Amino acid sequence: MVIVLVVAIVAIVYTLPTFLPTLWPYKKINLGLDLQGGMHLVLEVDTIKAVEGTVERIAQELRTGLRDERIRTAALDRIGGTRISVKITGQENIEKFQKLLDKDFKDLRILSKTLQDGVLDMVMDLPENESDGIRLMAAEQALETIRNRIDQFGVNEPDIRNQGENRILIQLPGIRDTQRAKELIGKTALLEFKLLDEDHDVETALKGNVPAGSEVLYQVVIDKETLREIKTPYLIKKRTLLTGAYLTDAKVQIDSQFNEPYVSIDLDKKGARIFETITAENVKKRLAIILDNKVYSAPVIQEKISGGAARITGNFTAETARDLAIVLRAGALPAPVNIIEERTVGPSLGTDSIRKGLIAMLVGGVFVIFFMAIYYKGAGLIADFALLLNIVLIAGGLAAFQATLTLPGIAGIILTIGMAVDANVLIFERIREELALGKTPRAAVDAGFNRAALTIMDANITTLIAALVLFQFGTGPIKGFAVTLSLGVISSVFTALVVSRLIFDYFLMIRRVKQLSI
Amino acid sequence: MQFIKPDINIDFIGKRKFAYGLSLALILISIASLILHGGPKFGIDFVGGTVIQVKFQTAVPIKNIKSGLDTLAIGNSSVQSFGDRDDHEYLIRTDLSIATGERLSDQIQKALAGATGSAAEIRRVEMVGPQVGKDLRQKALFAIFYALLFIAIYISGRFEFKWILTGLMAVALMGAVYFLSLFNVSIPFLILVALLVTLLLFWLLNLKYAMGAIVALLHDVIITVGIFSITGREFTLPIIAALLTIIGYSLNDTIIVFDRIRENLRKISKSPMPVIINRSVNETISRTILTSLTTLLVVIALLVLGGGIIHDFAFALTVGIVVGTYSSIYVASPILIAWQERTRKK
Numbered sequence: 001m002v003i004v005l006v007v008a009i010v011a012i013v014y015t016l017p018t019f020l021p022t023l024w025p026y027k028k029i030n031l032g033l034d035l036q037g038g039m040h041l042v043l044e045v046d047t048i049k050a051v052e053g054t055v056e057r058i059a060q061e062l063r064t065g066l067r068d069e070r071i072r073t074a075a076l077d078r079i080g081g082t083r084i085s086v087k088i089t090g091q092e093n094i095e096k097f098q099k100l101l102d103k104d105f106k107d108l109r110i111l112s113k114t115l116q117d118g119v120l121d122m123v124m125d126l127p128e129n130e131s132d133g134i135r136l137m138a139a140e141q142a143l144e145t146i147r148n149r150i151d152q153f154g155v156n157e158p159d160i161r162n163q164g165e166n167r168i169l170i171q172l173p174g175i176r177d178t179q180r181a182k183e184l185i186g187k188t189a190l191l192e193f194k195l196l197d198e199d200h201d202v203e204t205a206l207k208g209n210v211p212a213g214s215e216v217l218y219q220v221v222i223d224k225e226t227l228r229e230i231k232t233p234y235l236i237k238k239r240t241l242l243t244g245a246y247l248t249d250a251k252v253q254i255d256s257q258f259n260e261p262y263v264s265i266d267l268d269k270k271g272a273r274i275f276e277t278i279t280a281e282n283v284k285k286r287l288a289i290i291l292d293n294k295v296y297s298a299p300v301i302q303e304k305i306s307g308g309a310a311r312i313t314g315n316f317t318a319e320t321a322r323d324l325a326i327v328l329r330a331g332a333l334p335a336p337v338n339i340i341e342e343r344t345v346g347p348s349l350g351t352d353s354i355r356k357g358l359i360a361m362l363v364g365g366v367f368v369i370f371f372m373a374i375y376y377k378g379a380g381l382i383a384d385f386a387l388l389l390n391i392v393l394i395a396g397g398l399a400a401f402q403a404t405l406t407l408p409g410i411a412g413i414i415l416t417i418g419m420a421v422d423a424n425v426l427i428f429e430r431i432r433e434e435l436a437l438g439k440t441p442r443a444a445v446d447a448g449f450n451r452a453a454l455t456i457m458d459a460n461i462t463t464l465i466a467a468l469v470l471f472q473f474g475t476g477p478i479k480g481f482a483v484t485l486s487l488g489v490i491s492s493v494f495t496a497l498v499v500s501r502l503i504f505d506y507f508l509m510i511r512r513v514k515q516l517s518i
Numbered sequence: 519m520q521f522i523k524p525d526i527n528i529d530f531i532g533k534r535k536f537a538y539g540l541s542l543a544l545i546l547i548s549i550a551s552l553i554l555h556g557g558p559k560f561g562i563d564f565v566g567g568t569v570i571q572v573k574f575q576t577a578v579p580i581k582n583i584k585s586g587l588d589t590l591a592i593g594n595s596s597v598q599s600f601g602d603r604d605d606h607e608y609l610i611r612t613d614l615s616i617a618t619g620e621r622l623s624d625q626i627q628k629a630l631a632g633a634t635g636s637a638a639e640i641r642r643v644e645m646v647g648p649q650v651g652k653d654l655r656q657k658a659l660f661a662i663f664y665a666l667l668f669i670a671i672y673i674s675g676r677f678e679f680k681w682i683l684t685g686l687m688a689v690a691l692m693g694a695v696y697f698l699s700l701f702n703v704s705i706p707f708l709i710l711v712a713l714l715v716t717l718l719l720f721w722l723l724n725l726k727y728a729m730g731a732i733v734a735l736l737h738d739v740i741i742t743v744g745i746f747s748i749t750g751r752e753f754t755l756p757i758i759a760a761l762l763t764i765i766g767y768s769l770n771d772t773i774i775v776f777d778r779i780r781e782n783l784r785k786i787s788k789s790p791m792p793v794i795i796n797r798s799v800n801e802t803i804s805r806t807i808l809t810s811l812t813t814l815l816v817v818i819a820l821l822v823l824g825g826g827i828i829h830d831f832a833f834a835l836t837v838g839i840v841v842g843t844y845s846s847i848y849v850a851s852p853i854l855i856a857w858q859e860r861t862r863k864k
Contacts (some may be wrong), residue, residue: 458777
C-alpha cells in the first residue's frame with residue numbers, strides 16, 4: 001500500500017515541472033524535434049579526402065626535398081588520389097633519390113619500382129595502418145571542430161555525437177536559421193595563402209595548358225543586384241605557403257574607409273615569422289587568400305609585414321563576416337563533410353502536432369473511460385482510475401529518465417490507453433467467471449487476480465520485447481515511441497495488478513461491500 | 519452489461535477450413551498487389567530523396583504548385599495534398615537528395631508564392647541520402663527478424679519449457695544471418711530465406727506453439743503490408759514501428775488463447791484437442807473482442823484527429839489490430855490442430 005502511494009507521489013512530483021516550471025525547477029519533459037521544431041543532421045566525414053590531403057602534402061615536401069638536393073626529376077605526380085608516382089633519370093640522381101627517401105620519407109610504402117636503362121619509375125603510397133589512423137583522427141577532429149563551431153553559434157542544448165566510423169549526428173532544437181547553421185557546420189574552412197603564378201597566362205591555362213606546379217582557382221562573387229554568380233579565374237601556384245592552422249584569432253572589423261565589414265586575423269609566433277618571410281621575399285607580387293579552394297582576394301604585397309596580422313576582405317555582410325570568423329576560430333575541418341540526412345521541422349508544425357496529439361489522446365481516453373464504466377460498472381470506474389494513474393506514471397517516467405517525447409511517443413501513450421484496459425479486462429472477466437461459479441466476492445476477486453496475473457505478464461512481455469527491439473534499432477521519433485510504449489506496458493501491469501487490487505481490497509475489507517459491482 | 523454470453527459456444531474449429539481459405543485469399547491478394555506494384559511503395563526513409571511539407575494561406579490548385587517547382591532544379595517531383603483539406607498543406611517529394619546548402623528553402627518559397635499567388639510556409643523538410651536509405655532498409659528487416667526470433671524463444675520457453683533449445687537455435691540463426699550479411703548478399707533475400715529456415719526448424723524441433731504464433735504474426739504482417747500496397751500508402755520508418763507494435767500486440771491475443779488452451783489441457787485432458795481448443799477460444803473471445811474494441815477506439819481517435827503526419831501510422835495500427843484479432847482466433851490455434859493431426863498420422 002505504502003509502495004503505491006510513494007510511487008504515485010514520486011510520479012506526480014516528477015511531472016509537475018512540466019506544467020508549473022516556476023514551482024519546481026527540476027527536470028522537465030524533453031520534447032523531441034518533431035514537437036518543438038529544430039534540425040536533425042547526419043554528416044558523413046569524407047575521410048578519404050583527409051588521406052589525399054596528407055599525401056598531397058607529402059608530395060609537396062618531396063618536391064621541395066628533390067629541389068633542395070638538386071635531384072633532376074623527370075616527373076612527380078599524385079595519382080589516383082592517394083599515390084605518388086616519381087620518375088628519375090640518371091644514375092647519380094637515382095642514388096641521391098634513394099638516399100633522400102631513406103632519410104626523410106621512410107613512412108612511404110613502395111607499391112612498384114622499375115629500374116631500366118637508367119630510368120627509375122616508382123609508385124608509392126601510405127601503408128594501411130597509417131591511412132586508417134589518419135581517417136580515424138579526421139573523423140574525431142571533425143566532431144570536435146563542429147562542436148566548437150556550434151558552441152560559438154549559440155544554440156540551445158545542441159546534441160552532437162558520433163554515429164558509426166565516420167558519421168556525425170547533430171540535433172539542434174528550436175533553431176530558426178537552418179540555412180546559416182548548415183553552412184556553418186558544413187564549411188571545410190581550409191584557409192590557405194598561395195602566390196599568384198604571374199609568370200604564366202591565365203587564359204592559356206584555361207584552354208588546358210596548366211603549367212606544372214600551378215592550378216586554376218576561381219573567385220566567386222554574387223552580384224548584389226542580379227543575384228547571379230560571377231566567376232573570375234586566377235592562376236595560382238599550388239604550393240601552400242601558410243595555412244589557417246597558425247591562426248590564433250579572427251575578428252570582424254569595419255573598414256573605416258568603405259564602411260564594409262572584413263575579417264582581421266592574428267597569427268601565432270611561428271605563423272607570424274612565416275608570413276614575414278613570405279611578404280619580405282615577394283614584395284610587389286600578389287598573394288591569394290584562399291578559403292576552401294575559392295579565392296577570396298589577391299592583394300598585392302606592398303611591403304614586408306611583421307607582427308602577424310592580416311585582413312581578409314571580400315564582399316562581406318555583417319553576417320557572413322561573423323560566420324567566417326567563427327569557422328576560422330574553430331579551425332578547419334580535416335576533411336570535407338557531406339550532409340547525408342536532414343530532417344527539419346518548423347516550430348509552427350511542432351505546436352500543431354502537440355495540439356492534435358493531445359486532442360486525440362483526450363478523445364480516445366474519454367471514449368475508453370465511458371466504455372469501461374458502462375460495461376463493468378463499479379469495477380470499470382476502478383479501471384478508469386488506474387488508467388489515469390497510468391498516464392501520470394508515464395509522464396513522470398519520461399521526466400525522470402529525461403527521455404524525449406516525440407509525436408509517435410504520444411501515439412504510444414494513446415496506444416497504452418487502449419492496451420492498459422486489457423489487463424483489467426482479463427481480471428474482470430475472470431472475476432465474472434468465478435462469480436458465475438458461485439464463489440463469494442472475496443474469493444472471486446482473489447481467484448480472478450491470481451489466475452489472470454500470469455497471463456497478463458506473458459502477454460505484456462511480448463509487447464515489451466517488440467518495444468525493446470524498436471528502441472535498439474530505431475532513431476529519434478521511433479525511439480520516443482519505444483520508450484513510451486515500454487513505460488506504458490510496465491505501468492499498466494503495475495496499476496492493473498497492484499493498484500486495482502488494492503482498491504478492490506479496500507472496498508471488500510474496509511468497507512465490507514457485500515456485492516461486487518462488476 | 520455483457521455483449522457476449524458466458525456460455526457461448528461457436529464452433530471455430532469446425533469453420534477453420536473457411537478461415538484458411540479467407541486467410542490464403544488475403545495473403546495471395548497482398549502478394550499479388552506487391553508484385554504488381556513492383557514491391558512495397560517506399561518512402562524517402564528507405565530509398566532516399568527529399569520531402570517538403572508546404573502550407574499555403576489559401577486553397578491552391580496542385581498544377582500551380584507543379585509549375586512553380588518546374589523553375590527550380592529539383593529533379594522529378596510529385597505533389598500531393600496532405601492532412602485536412604482546410605489546412606491547405608501539400609507534400610512535395612523528389613528523388614534527389616537535394617544538396618541543402620544553396621538557399622533552397624528560400625528559392626522554393628519564392629517560386630511557390632510566385633506561381634500560386636498565395637504565401638507559402640515551409641513547415642518541414644526531410645532529406646535522406648541514398649546510402650542512409652539503404653542502411654535503414656536493412657536495419658528495418660533485421661529488426662523485424664530479430665523481434666520474431668526473440669518472441670519465438672519466449673513462447674517456446676513459456677509454453678513448452680524449451681528455453682535452451684530455442685535459445686540456441688535463435689543464437690545460431692542470428693549469427694548465421696549476421697555473418698552472411700557481411701558478404702554483400704542481398705539483405706531482403708537473406709532475411710526471407712532465414713525466415714523459411716526458422717519455420718522449418720520449428721517443425722523439425724517440434725516447437726508447435728512458437729510455430730503457431732509466428733505463422734499468425736507473419737500472416738498479420740503480410741496482409742497489413744498488402745493493404746498498404748493496395749491503398750498506395752508509403753512505407754516509412756514509423757510504419758515499420760507500427761508493424762513491430764502489431765506483432766507485439768497480436769501476440770497478446772494469441773498468448774491469451776494459448777494460455778487458456780494450456781490450462782484446459784490440464785483440466786480436461788481426456789477430450790480431444792479440437793474440442794479443447796474450441797472451448798478455450800470461446801472462453802477467451804469475450805476478452806479478445808473487448809480489448810480489440812477499446813484499442814481500436816483510441817487508434818481510430820488518433821487516425822481521425824491526429825493530423826497528417828501520424829495518419830499512416832494510425833492506419834497501419836488499425837488494420838493490424840483488426841487482422842491481428844482475427845488471426846489470434848482463426849489462425850494460431852488451428853495450427854496446433856493441424857500439427858496434432860500430422861503427428862497422429864505418423
